[in-house]
Amino acid sequence: MKTTAAIVGTGEVPTGHYPDRSEAEAAVAACRQAIMDAGMSPRDIEAVMPVGVVMGSRHFNTDLIFSRLCEELGMLRSVKLNAQLMAGGASGSATLKVASALVASGAVRNVLVVHSDKFGTTTMQQGIDLFATLGISEEWEAPYGHNANTAIALITQRYMHETGTTEEELASVAVALRQWGALNPNAMFRSPITVEDVMRSDHVCTPLRPKTMSLWADGASAYIVARADDAIHITSTPVYIRGAASLVTHYSSSQEADLAYLAFPQVAKQAYAQAGLSPKDIDVAQCYDAYSVMPLLAMDALDLCDGERAGKFIAAGHTLPGGKMPMTTTGGAIAQGHTGAGVGVSLMVEAARQLMGKAGDRQVKDAVNAAESGSGGTWMDSHISILSREAR
Secondary structure (H helix, E strand, O other): OOOOEEEEEEEEOOOEOOOOOOHHHHHHHHHHHHHHHHOOOHHHOOEEEEEOOOOOOHHHHHHHHOOHHHHHOOOOOOOOEEOOEOOHHHHHHHHHHHHHHHHHHOOOOEEEEEEEEEOOOOOHHHHHHHHOOOOOOOOOOHHHOOOHHHHHHHHHHHHHHHHOOOHHHHHHHHHHHHHHHOOOOOOOOOOOOOHHHHHOOOOOEOOEOHHHEOOEOEEEEEEEEEEHHHHHHHOOOOEEEEEEEEEEOOOOHHHOOOOOOOOHHHHHHHHHHHHOOOHHHOOEEEOOOOEOHHHHHHHHHHOOOOOOOHHHHHHOOOOOOOOOOOEOOOOHHHHOOEOOOHHHHHHHHHHHHHHHOOOHHHOOOOOOEEEEEEOOOOOOEEEEEEEEOOOO
Protein backbone atom coordinates (compact mmCIF):
# COMPACT_ATOMS: atom_id res chain seq x y z
CA MET A 1 0.00 0.00 0.00
CA LYS A 2 1.54 3.33 -1.08
CA THR A 3 2.26 5.73 1.75
CA THR A 4 -0.03 8.76 1.52
CA ALA A 5 0.48 10.62 4.82
CA ALA A 6 3.20 11.52 7.30
CA ILE A 7 3.60 13.21 10.68
CA VAL A 8 5.69 16.37 10.28
CA GLY A 9 5.59 18.05 13.69
CA THR A 10 4.79 17.38 17.37
CA GLY A 11 4.22 19.36 20.55
CA GLU A 12 3.54 18.64 24.22
CA VAL A 13 3.39 20.44 27.56
CA PRO A 14 4.44 18.97 30.93
CA THR A 15 1.97 16.54 32.52
CA GLY A 16 0.91 16.70 36.15
CA HIS A 17 -1.17 18.89 38.48
CA TYR A 18 -1.40 22.42 37.07
CA PRO A 19 -4.43 24.09 38.65
CA ASP A 20 -3.44 27.53 37.32
CA ARG A 21 -2.90 26.39 33.71
CA SER A 22 -6.11 26.43 31.70
CA GLU A 23 -6.99 23.81 29.10
CA ALA A 24 -6.88 26.52 26.43
CA GLU A 25 -3.42 27.72 27.47
CA ALA A 26 -2.06 24.17 27.36
CA ALA A 27 -3.71 23.42 24.00
CA VAL A 28 -2.38 26.58 22.36
CA ALA A 29 1.14 25.88 23.69
CA ALA A 30 1.13 22.30 22.36
CA CYS A 31 -0.17 23.46 18.97
CA ARG A 32 2.43 26.19 18.67
CA GLN A 33 5.17 23.71 19.49
CA ALA A 34 3.94 21.31 16.80
CA ILE A 35 3.69 24.07 14.20
CA MET A 36 7.15 25.36 15.07
CA ASP A 37 8.58 21.83 15.10
CA ALA A 38 7.31 21.35 11.54
CA GLY A 39 8.78 24.68 10.42
CA MET A 40 5.30 25.85 9.43
CA SER A 41 3.23 28.91 10.29
CA PRO A 42 -0.31 28.79 11.74
CA ARG A 43 -1.75 29.97 8.44
CA ASP A 44 -0.23 26.94 6.68
CA ILE A 45 -2.62 24.68 8.65
CA GLU A 46 -5.69 23.62 6.64
CA ALA A 47 -7.61 21.55 9.22
CA VAL A 48 -7.78 21.40 13.01
CA MET A 49 -8.95 18.21 14.74
CA PRO A 50 -9.38 18.72 18.49
CA VAL A 51 -9.98 15.65 20.64
CA GLY A 52 -12.92 15.62 23.06
CA VAL A 53 -12.54 16.70 26.69
CA VAL A 54 -13.51 14.28 29.48
CA MET A 55 -12.85 16.05 32.78
CA GLY A 56 -12.13 19.65 31.82
CA SER A 57 -14.60 22.45 31.41
CA ARG A 58 -17.75 21.76 29.39
CA HIS A 59 -17.35 25.27 27.98
CA PHE A 60 -13.83 24.50 26.78
CA ASN A 61 -15.05 21.38 24.98
CA THR A 62 -17.70 23.50 23.25
CA ASP A 63 -15.03 26.07 22.41
CA LEU A 64 -12.99 23.34 20.72
CA ILE A 65 -15.98 22.37 18.60
CA PHE A 66 -16.70 26.01 17.77
CA SER A 67 -13.18 26.79 16.46
CA ARG A 68 -11.70 28.70 19.39
CA LEU A 69 -8.22 27.34 18.71
CA CYS A 70 -8.37 28.61 15.13
CA GLU A 71 -8.91 32.11 16.51
CA GLU A 72 -6.32 31.79 19.27
CA LEU A 73 -3.69 30.58 16.79
CA GLY A 74 -4.38 33.21 14.11
CA MET A 75 -5.87 30.82 11.55
CA LEU A 76 -9.17 32.57 10.78
CA ARG A 77 -10.06 32.62 7.06
CA SER A 78 -7.11 30.37 6.24
CA VAL A 79 -8.04 27.08 7.97
CA LYS A 80 -10.68 25.13 6.02
CA LEU A 81 -12.02 22.73 8.64
CA ASN A 82 -12.38 22.46 12.41
CA ALA A 83 -13.98 19.17 13.52
CA GLN A 84 -13.78 17.33 16.81
CA LEU A 85 -13.07 13.59 17.09
CA MET A 86 -13.30 11.52 20.26
CA ALA A 87 -12.42 7.85 20.83
CA GLY A 88 -11.25 7.87 24.45
CA GLY A 89 -7.84 6.30 24.94
CA ALA A 90 -7.83 5.29 21.29
CA SER A 91 -8.02 8.92 20.15
CA GLY A 92 -4.35 9.03 19.12
CA SER A 93 -4.88 6.06 16.80
CA ALA A 94 -8.30 7.21 15.60
CA THR A 95 -7.20 10.76 14.79
CA LEU A 96 -4.23 9.37 12.87
CA LYS A 97 -6.53 7.27 10.66
CA VAL A 98 -8.99 10.09 10.02
CA ALA A 99 -6.34 12.76 9.46
CA SER A 100 -4.45 10.45 7.09
CA ALA A 101 -7.64 9.78 5.14
CA LEU A 102 -8.40 13.51 4.90
CA VAL A 103 -5.03 14.38 3.41
CA ALA A 104 -5.07 11.31 1.14
CA SER A 105 -8.49 12.36 -0.22
CA GLY A 106 -7.18 15.76 -1.24
CA ALA A 107 -9.74 17.59 0.91
CA VAL A 108 -6.89 19.27 2.84
CA ARG A 109 -3.11 19.18 2.65
CA ASN A 110 -2.53 18.88 6.40
CA VAL A 111 -4.31 18.38 9.74
CA LEU A 112 -3.36 19.65 13.20
CA VAL A 113 -4.50 17.17 15.88
CA VAL A 114 -4.63 18.45 19.47
CA HIS A 115 -5.77 17.24 22.88
CA SER A 116 -5.96 19.12 26.18
CA ASP A 117 -7.67 18.14 29.44
CA LYS A 118 -7.47 18.71 33.20
CA PHE A 119 -7.76 15.22 34.67
CA GLY A 120 -5.26 16.05 37.39
CA THR A 121 -7.13 18.91 39.04
CA THR A 122 -10.51 17.19 39.21
CA THR A 123 -11.83 16.12 42.61
CA MET A 124 -11.54 12.52 43.72
CA GLN A 125 -15.33 12.21 43.81
CA GLN A 126 -15.70 13.52 40.25
CA GLY A 127 -13.17 10.94 39.06
CA ILE A 128 -14.91 8.11 40.91
CA ASP A 129 -18.29 9.13 39.53
CA LEU A 130 -16.88 9.25 36.00
CA PHE A 131 -15.11 5.89 36.00
CA ALA A 132 -17.97 4.19 37.81
CA THR A 133 -20.30 5.02 34.93
CA LEU A 134 -18.33 5.79 31.75
CA GLY A 135 -18.61 2.88 29.30
CA ILE A 136 -20.70 0.88 31.75
CA SER A 137 -24.11 -0.42 30.65
CA GLU A 138 -26.81 1.19 32.78
CA GLU A 139 -29.11 -1.82 32.31
CA TRP A 140 -26.78 -4.80 32.57
CA GLU A 141 -23.62 -3.79 34.42
CA ALA A 142 -24.00 -0.70 36.64
CA PRO A 143 -26.67 -2.28 38.92
CA TYR A 144 -24.15 -4.98 39.89
CA GLY A 145 -21.27 -2.62 40.73
CA HIS A 146 -19.36 -3.04 37.47
CA ASN A 147 -16.98 -0.14 36.76
CA ALA A 148 -13.78 0.67 34.88
CA ASN A 149 -11.58 -1.11 37.44
CA THR A 150 -13.66 -4.29 37.44
CA ALA A 151 -13.77 -4.25 33.63
CA ILE A 152 -9.99 -4.21 33.30
CA ALA A 153 -9.65 -6.64 36.22
CA LEU A 154 -11.72 -9.16 34.25
CA ILE A 155 -9.46 -8.69 31.23
CA THR A 156 -6.37 -9.01 33.41
CA GLN A 157 -7.59 -12.15 35.17
CA ARG A 158 -8.45 -13.82 31.87
CA TYR A 159 -5.14 -12.85 30.30
CA MET A 160 -3.25 -14.21 33.32
CA HIS A 161 -5.23 -17.46 33.12
CA GLU A 162 -4.57 -17.89 29.39
CA THR A 163 -0.86 -17.02 29.47
CA GLY A 164 0.42 -17.89 32.94
CA THR A 165 1.37 -14.27 33.61
CA THR A 166 2.04 -13.55 37.29
CA GLU A 167 1.27 -10.52 39.45
CA GLU A 168 5.01 -9.89 39.72
CA GLU A 169 5.19 -9.69 35.93
CA LEU A 170 2.31 -7.20 35.92
CA ALA A 171 4.30 -5.20 38.47
CA SER A 172 7.36 -5.30 36.22
CA VAL A 173 5.43 -3.36 33.57
CA ALA A 174 5.00 -0.48 36.00
CA VAL A 175 8.67 -0.73 36.99
CA ALA A 176 9.75 -0.44 33.34
CA LEU A 177 7.43 2.49 32.68
CA ARG A 178 8.69 4.38 35.72
CA GLN A 179 12.26 3.98 34.47
CA TRP A 180 11.25 5.61 31.19
CA GLY A 181 9.36 8.28 33.12
CA ALA A 182 12.58 9.13 34.97
CA LEU A 183 14.03 10.20 31.60
CA ASN A 184 11.00 12.23 30.54
CA PRO A 185 10.98 15.90 31.59
CA ASN A 186 7.22 16.05 30.88
CA ALA A 187 6.36 13.09 33.16
CA MET A 188 4.49 13.41 36.45
CA PHE A 189 6.36 10.53 38.17
CA ARG A 190 10.13 10.58 37.67
CA SER A 191 11.35 8.35 40.49
CA PRO A 192 12.01 4.64 39.82
CA ILE A 193 10.18 1.90 41.72
CA THR A 194 10.76 -1.83 42.28
CA VAL A 195 8.55 -4.88 41.96
CA GLU A 196 8.63 -5.07 45.76
CA ASP A 197 7.26 -1.51 45.97
CA VAL A 198 4.34 -2.50 43.74
CA MET A 199 3.60 -5.77 45.54
CA ARG A 200 3.72 -4.14 48.97
CA SER A 201 0.41 -2.34 48.34
CA ASP A 202 -3.01 -3.94 48.73
CA HIS A 203 -5.27 -4.90 45.87
CA VAL A 204 -7.66 -2.22 44.66
CA CYS A 205 -9.57 -4.78 42.61
CA THR A 206 -7.88 -8.16 42.25
CA PRO A 207 -5.33 -8.39 40.66
CA LEU A 208 -4.93 -4.60 40.32
CA ARG A 209 -2.64 -2.74 42.70
CA PRO A 210 -2.25 1.05 42.89
CA LYS A 211 1.09 1.24 41.09
CA THR A 212 -0.11 -0.97 38.22
CA MET A 213 -2.78 1.67 37.53
CA SER A 214 -2.47 5.18 36.12
CA LEU A 215 -3.11 8.41 38.02
CA TRP A 216 -5.00 11.40 36.63
CA ALA A 217 -3.05 14.36 35.28
CA ASP A 218 -3.43 17.62 33.36
CA GLY A 219 -1.77 17.65 29.96
CA ALA A 220 -1.85 18.57 26.29
CA SER A 221 -0.19 17.28 23.14
CA ALA A 222 -0.44 17.86 19.40
CA TYR A 223 0.82 16.53 16.10
CA ILE A 224 0.52 17.50 12.43
CA VAL A 225 -0.29 15.08 9.59
CA ALA A 226 0.54 16.14 6.03
CA ARG A 227 0.38 14.60 2.58
CA ALA A 228 3.34 12.30 2.07
CA ASP A 229 4.32 14.15 -1.12
CA ASP A 230 4.47 17.41 0.83
CA ALA A 231 6.13 16.04 3.96
CA ILE A 232 9.72 15.97 2.72
CA HIS A 233 9.40 19.63 1.67
CA ILE A 234 8.05 20.59 5.12
CA THR A 235 10.59 18.83 7.35
CA SER A 236 13.80 16.86 7.02
CA THR A 237 12.42 14.25 9.45
CA PRO A 238 8.95 13.15 8.24
CA VAL A 239 7.44 10.06 9.86
CA TYR A 240 5.32 8.08 7.42
CA ILE A 241 2.13 6.26 8.33
CA ARG A 242 2.70 2.79 6.92
CA GLY A 243 -0.18 0.89 8.55
CA ALA A 244 -3.22 1.60 10.72
CA ALA A 245 -5.71 -1.15 11.58
CA SER A 246 -8.50 -1.32 14.15
CA LEU A 247 -11.58 -3.27 15.23
CA VAL A 248 -14.44 -2.51 17.63
CA THR A 249 -15.23 -5.55 19.78
CA HIS A 250 -17.77 -4.51 22.45
CA TYR A 251 -19.50 -1.84 24.49
CA SER A 252 -20.53 -4.03 27.43
CA SER A 253 -17.77 -6.21 28.84
CA SER A 254 -20.18 -9.16 28.79
CA GLN A 255 -20.29 -8.95 24.99
CA GLU A 256 -16.53 -9.29 24.51
CA ALA A 257 -15.80 -12.65 22.87
CA ASP A 258 -12.11 -12.71 23.82
CA LEU A 259 -11.32 -10.97 27.12
CA ALA A 260 -7.74 -12.22 27.08
CA TYR A 261 -6.64 -10.60 23.82
CA LEU A 262 -9.52 -8.39 22.56
CA ALA A 263 -8.81 -7.86 18.83
CA PHE A 264 -5.11 -7.03 19.03
CA PRO A 265 -3.89 -10.20 17.25
CA GLN A 266 -6.13 -9.55 14.24
CA VAL A 267 -5.36 -5.84 13.90
CA ALA A 268 -1.61 -6.33 14.40
CA LYS A 269 -1.59 -8.78 11.50
CA GLN A 270 -3.52 -6.30 9.33
CA ALA A 271 -1.26 -3.38 10.25
CA TYR A 272 1.90 -5.35 9.43
CA ALA A 273 0.40 -6.36 6.07
CA GLN A 274 -0.47 -2.75 5.25
CA ALA A 275 3.00 -1.59 6.25
CA GLY A 276 4.86 -4.31 4.37
CA LEU A 277 6.84 -4.90 7.57
CA SER A 278 7.22 -7.69 10.13
CA PRO A 279 7.97 -7.87 13.87
CA LYS A 280 11.71 -8.04 13.24
CA ASP A 281 11.53 -4.58 11.60
CA ILE A 282 10.13 -2.81 14.68
CA ASP A 283 12.63 -0.80 16.74
CA VAL A 284 10.37 0.73 19.41
CA ALA A 285 6.82 0.10 20.64
CA GLN A 286 4.49 2.73 22.11
CA CYS A 287 1.84 0.65 23.87
CA TYR A 288 -1.25 2.10 25.52
CA ASP A 289 -1.02 1.47 29.27
CA ALA A 290 -3.79 2.91 31.46
CA TYR A 291 -3.36 -0.40 33.35
CA SER A 292 -0.30 -2.64 33.23
CA VAL A 293 -1.99 -5.51 31.41
CA MET A 294 -2.65 -3.48 28.25
CA PRO A 295 0.97 -3.31 27.02
CA LEU A 296 1.19 -7.09 27.49
CA LEU A 297 -1.74 -7.69 25.11
CA ALA A 298 -0.20 -5.40 22.50
CA MET A 299 3.34 -6.76 22.79
CA ASP A 300 2.09 -10.33 22.44
CA ALA A 301 -0.05 -9.43 19.42
CA LEU A 302 2.80 -7.53 17.77
CA ASP A 303 5.09 -10.55 18.37
CA LEU A 304 7.86 -8.34 19.76
CA CYS A 305 9.02 -10.61 22.59
CA ASP A 306 11.35 -13.12 20.87
CA GLY A 307 8.80 -15.91 21.26
CA GLU A 308 8.46 -15.32 25.02
CA ARG A 309 5.33 -14.32 26.88
CA ALA A 310 5.21 -10.53 27.14
CA GLY A 311 5.17 -10.64 30.95
CA LYS A 312 8.29 -12.76 31.13
CA PHE A 313 10.01 -10.64 28.45
CA ILE A 314 9.29 -7.38 30.29
CA ALA A 315 10.23 -8.83 33.69
CA ALA A 316 13.62 -9.78 32.21
CA GLY A 317 14.29 -6.10 31.52
CA HIS A 318 14.12 -6.17 27.73
CA THR A 319 11.82 -3.12 27.46
CA LEU A 320 13.89 -0.90 29.77
CA PRO A 321 16.09 1.94 28.49
CA GLY A 322 18.89 0.22 26.58
CA GLY A 323 16.85 -3.00 26.22
CA LYS A 324 16.29 -4.96 23.04
CA MET A 325 12.69 -3.69 22.56
CA PRO A 326 12.11 -0.28 24.16
CA MET A 327 8.42 0.10 25.10
CA THR A 328 6.28 3.16 25.89
CA THR A 329 9.24 5.46 26.18
CA THR A 330 7.36 8.39 27.75
CA GLY A 331 6.54 6.22 30.74
CA GLY A 332 2.95 6.16 29.50
CA ALA A 333 -0.12 6.83 31.62
CA ILE A 334 1.45 4.99 34.58
CA ALA A 335 4.47 7.34 34.78
CA GLN A 336 3.73 10.37 32.63
CA GLY A 337 0.13 10.51 33.86
CA HIS A 338 -3.38 9.76 32.61
CA THR A 339 -4.69 12.80 30.74
CA GLY A 340 -7.92 11.23 29.49
CA ALA A 341 -8.08 10.78 25.73
CA GLY A 342 -4.66 12.39 25.62
CA VAL A 343 -2.95 9.16 26.67
CA GLY A 344 -3.23 7.91 23.09
CA VAL A 345 -2.34 11.26 21.51
CA SER A 346 0.78 11.49 23.67
CA LEU A 347 1.86 8.00 22.57
CA MET A 348 1.48 8.97 18.90
CA VAL A 349 3.52 12.10 19.56
CA GLU A 350 6.26 10.00 21.18
CA ALA A 351 6.28 7.45 18.34
CA ALA A 352 6.92 10.30 15.91
CA ARG A 353 9.50 11.97 18.17
CA GLN A 354 11.50 8.75 18.44
CA LEU A 355 11.62 8.30 14.67
CA MET A 356 12.46 11.99 14.16
CA GLY A 357 15.40 11.60 16.57
CA LYS A 358 13.95 14.23 18.93
CA ALA A 359 13.32 12.19 22.10
CA GLY A 360 16.23 13.57 24.14
CA ASP A 361 17.52 11.29 26.89
CA ARG A 362 14.92 8.67 25.89
CA GLN A 363 16.11 8.46 22.30
CA VAL A 364 16.28 4.93 20.90
CA LYS A 365 19.38 4.73 18.75
CA ASP A 366 18.83 4.32 14.99
CA ALA A 367 15.06 3.83 15.33
CA VAL A 368 13.45 3.46 11.89
CA ASN A 369 10.10 1.76 12.53
CA ALA A 370 7.68 2.09 15.45
CA ALA A 371 4.48 0.31 16.48
CA GLU A 372 1.75 2.04 18.49
CA SER A 373 -1.31 0.56 20.19
CA GLY A 374 -4.50 2.14 21.49
CA SER A 375 -7.80 1.23 23.10
CA GLY A 376 -10.71 3.37 24.29
CA GLY A 377 -13.54 3.34 26.80
CA THR A 378 -13.76 0.03 28.64
CA TRP A 379 -11.32 -1.33 26.02
CA MET A 380 -14.05 -1.30 23.37
CA ASP A 381 -11.65 -1.36 20.44
CA SER A 382 -8.15 -2.43 19.47
CA HIS A 383 -5.84 -0.25 17.34
CA ILE A 384 -2.37 -0.85 15.94
CA SER A 385 -0.45 1.74 13.91
CA ILE A 386 2.92 1.28 12.20
CA LEU A 387 5.08 4.36 11.60
CA SER A 388 8.37 4.61 9.73
CA ARG A 389 11.10 7.00 8.66
CA GLU A 390 10.85 5.33 5.27
CA ALA A 391 7.97 5.76 2.82
CA ARG A 392 6.64 2.79 0.89
